[in-house]
Amino acid sequence: MGPGDQRRRILTSSSPLLTVDALVAGYARPVVGPLSFTLARGEIVALTGANGSGKTTVLNAVIGTARIFGGRVACDRSAGVAVLRQFPVHLKEMPILGAEFLSMTGAATGAVPALVRSLLDVRVDRLSGGQYQLLTVWACLGSPAALVMLDEPTNNMDPGTVAAVGDMLIDAAAAGQGVLVISHEAPLLARIASREIAVGR
Amino acid sequence: MTLGMLADPLFLVPFLNGLLLAAALPVLGVYARLRGEWLASLGIGQAAAAGVVLGAFAGLPLAASAVAIALVAAGAKTMLGRGNGEDTYAVMLLAGWSVALLLAANTAHGDDLSRALLQGQIYFTGLSHLAGIAGVTVAVAACLPAISRRLLLGRFFPEYFQANGVTNPRHALVFDMLVAMALALAASVVGVMAAFAVVFVPPWIAFPFAHGWRRTVAWAAGLGASAHVVSFALALALDQPYGPVVVAVLLVMSFARVAVRH
Numbered sequence: 001m002g003p004g005d006q007r008r009r010i011l012t013s014s015s016p017l018l019t020v021d022a023l024v025a026g027y028a029r030p031v032v033g034p035l036s037f038t039l040a041r042g043e044i045v046a047l048t049g050a051n052g053s054g055k056t057t058v059l060n061a062v063i064g065t066a067r068i069f070g071g072r073v074a075c076d077r078s079a080g081v082a083v084l085r086q087f088p089v090h091l092k093e094m095p096i097l098g099a100e101f102l103s104m105t106g107a108a109t110g111a112v113p114a115l116v117r118s119l120l121d122v123r124v125d126r127l128s129g130g131q132y133q134l135l136t137v138w139a140c141l142g143s144p145a146a147l148v149m150l151d152e153p154t155n156n157m158d159p160g161t162v163a164a165v166g167d168m169l170i171d172a173a174a175a176g177q178g179v180l181v182i183s184h185e186a187p188l189l190a191r192i193a194s195r196e197i198a199v200g201r
Numbered sequence: 202m203t204l205g206m207l208a209d210p211l212f213l214v215p216f217l218n219g220l221l222l223a224a225a226l227p228v229l230g231v232y233a234r235l236r237g238e239w240l241a242s243l244g245i246g247q248a249a250a251a252g253v254v255l256g257a258f259a260g261l262p263l264a265a266s267a268v269a270i271a272l273v274a275a276g277a278k279t280m281l282g283r284g285n286g287e288d289t290y291a292v293m294l295l296a297g298w299s300v301a302l303l304l305a306a307n308t309a310h311g312d313d314l315s316r317a318l319l320q321g322q323i324y325f326t327g328l329s330h331l332a333g334i335a336g337v338t339v340a341v342a343a344c345l346p347a348i349s350r351r352l353l354l355g356r357f358f359p360e361y362f363q364a365n366g367v368t369n370p371r372h373a374l375v376f377d378m379l380v381a382m383a384l385a386l387a388a389s390v391v392g393v394m395a396a397f398a399v400v401f402v403p404p405w406i407a408f409p410f411a412h413g414w415r416r417t418v419a420w421a422a423g424l425g426a427s428a429h430v431v432s433f434a435l436a437l438a439l440d441q442p443y444g445p446v447v448v449a450v451l452l453v454m455s456f457a458r459v460a461v462r463h
Contacts, residue, residue, distance in 0.1 A: 063364045081364040089357045091235070093408040095417040096353070104354045105361075123412065139358075149364075 015076070016040045017147045017178040018062065022071035025054070025061035030069045032057045037197045041146060044169055044179045046189045049199035055182045056086060058199060059149050062180075079146030086151040086182075088136045094125040098135055107142030115164050116142075129156035137165055141172045141179075148172065149180045154188065166192050206437075216433055218326045218334050219443070222387045223429035225338045226396065227403035227421035228345065229380050232352055234404045241278055242384060242400045244290040246393045247297030248274035249385035250318045254304040257314055264333060267385040275381035279374045321392035321444030323433075330390060337382045344379060348372040353414070392444035399425050402451040410461045428454060 016038040024033035032054025039045045047055040060066035062073055063083060075081070082105060098119040099109050109120065116138045119131055127135065137153045153169075154162045162185060169179055169192050183189055189196055206212045233239050249271040256266025274293055281289050301318065305311035351372040354361055362370045387396035403424040404417070411417035432447035439446075 063360050065360065065363065077364070077366045081361075083358065083360045083364045085360065089359065091237075094235075095408050095411045095414060097413040100353075100414045101357070104350055104357060136357075 016074075017076045017079075018180065019074040020058070020062070020071070021074070023058065023061060023068065023073060024070035025057050025066045025068050027057075027067060031066075032199060033069075034071055035197070035199060036071075037195070039147070039178045039180055041176045041178050042173050043194040044173050044181060044192050046193040046196045047180065047182045047199050048184075048186075048189065048196050053200040055199045056151055059083075059151055059180070059182065062149065075147065077147075080144055082140035082143045082145035082148045084136055084140045084148075084150045084153055086155070088133065090132060091125070094123065096124050098122050098124060098127075101135055102139050102142060105139045105143040105145075107139045109142075112138065112142065113164060113168055115161060130158060130161055133157060134161055134165065138168065141168050141177070145177070147178050147180070151182045152184070153181060154183060154185050162188055212324075212437075214328060214331055215323045215326050218330050218390055219323050219429045219433055219447075220426060221331075221334045221338045222383070222390065222396075223399055223425040223447075224422045225341045226383055226387055226399040227425035228341060228418055229376075229383055230400035230404040231407070231418050231421045232345070232349075232376060233380065233400065234408065236352065236356055238290070239401050239404075240287050241290040241293070242380060243393075243397045244293030244297065245271050245274050245278070245381050246384045246388045246396050246400075247294045247301065249297075249381070249388040250393045251297040251301040251304070252385065253318060253389050254301045254308060254311070254314055257310070258304045258308045264330070264386060264389050267389045268382055271381035271385035271388075272378060275377035276374075279377045317392070318388065319392055319394070319444070320442035321390060321395050323391050323443045326390050330386070334386050334390070337379070337386055341379055341383065344375055348375055352376060391447065395444035395447050398448040398451050399428070402455055403428070406455055406458045409458060424454060 018039040020035060020037050022034040022036055024030050026032065035058060037045060047058060049055050057066050061068055062075055099121065101124050102109050102120070112120070115134060119127060119135050124132060124135065133153070133156050137150065140148050140150060154165055157165065166188050169181065173179055173194070181193070230239065230242065233242050249267040252267035252270030253263045255261070255270060256263040259266070274297070278289060278293070302315065305315045308314065351370065355370065355373065384396055384400070387399065391399070403421040406424055407417050407420035411420045428447055428450045432443060432450045435441070435450065436443040436446040
């Protein structure tokens with residue numbers, strides 16, 4: 001049983017995990033903003049917008065890898081932050097079992113979704129792209145982190161797995177995690193999101 | 202070689218020196234391979250070789266000098282990070298090679314020293330080497346389990362530490378220091394290329410077939426130790442230098458990788 005197995009409880013703090021206030025962010029020059037939103041425990045906030053609109057840059061600004069030109073980002077990192085990038089690290093040879101992969105982030109290995117359970121004793125380099133993506137999503141959602149940020153979590157997934165990820169997101173929010181998700185899956189977002197924030201200059 | 206020969210400290214101590222290195226280096230190599238830093242181990246090994254020659258040039262203890270220069274190289278690697286990819290490691294490798302040979306050319310017995318770094322001198326190692334190697338082996342056994350999860354986490358979720366407000370994670374520095382110390386001692390005992398081969402080849406063989414990370418670590422250590430036992434016996438029996446023999450044995454063993462992949 002990993003640390004994530006113990007964190008399945010409703011967290012009642014009302015202060016936001018993440019506050020983005022009039023944020024203007026980019027790299028050499030501004031890419032996105034001004035943009036404002038908050039994310040509290042138990043919420044799923046979705047960033048939507050066209051390709052190149054700057055959704056990932058917002059996430060990078062929260063992490064600290066993008067430059068903030070204006071506004072501010074306040075992030076409660078004390079309860080842990082988990083991040084899934086748009087293109088998860090995938091090596092040609094990865095002699096790591098699914099269960100070992102999850103233990104990296106302290107993700108739950110006891111009460112795991114059925115689709116994930118079947119991956120626990122398989123080398124992660126033997127998984128399909130969609131299976132590996134599912135494992136990385138659970139590595140974040142099943143971890144003890146209070147704030148989870150997912151950039152295109154349903155990449156490479158079939159419709160059934162996308163639906164399963166939707167269930168995982170709803171369960172995570174119900175357990176008290178705050179989730180910031182970037183996705184182009186409009187039906188999924190319509191089903192799970194507490195709020196959708198349109199990003200674009 | 203017979204088992205009876207190992208009762209003679211003349212052979213037992215060098216055998217143990219090689220055995221400890223051959224078990225510890227592949228374990229470090231497993232992590233280096235996953236982190237995409239296997240070339241760095243050759244760069245640090247070559248820097249350690251430059252340290253040996255520098256020690257001879259300046260009249261300093263050779264092993265201590267090798268460890269010191271290797272630690273400097275590892276520290277530079279940690280500070281520079283992965284921004285330049287493998288380029289930094291290649292520069293480290295070339296600089297170490299150039300400095301080592303230039304210093305050797307201007308040092309008394311420089312040719313002997315260069316040959317020792319090329320072929321290794323395991324049969325001339327003694328208890329002082331054993332103390333250092335045992336110390337490094339204990340350090341690897343004690344530290345690596347403590348930082349293993351963070352090393353893997355940093356590889357697969359590279360933004361994790363920054364996202365959690367950790368700007369200078371210490372586990373990477375600890376790992377680089379372990380690699381530097383182990384490679385410095387190995388380079389001075391078995392030669393630079395043999396040290397690199399023991400870091401690189403066992404993990405290279407184990408990666409495609411081991412079922413899980415723990416087994417990969419165990420397989421790599423076992424393959425390294427096995428290669429040492431066979432090489433030590435062959436080198437003695439055939440009166441050949443140990444360094445090239447252990448590299449040859451490891452390369453023969455690497456056919457297992459080809460067989461597994463096909």
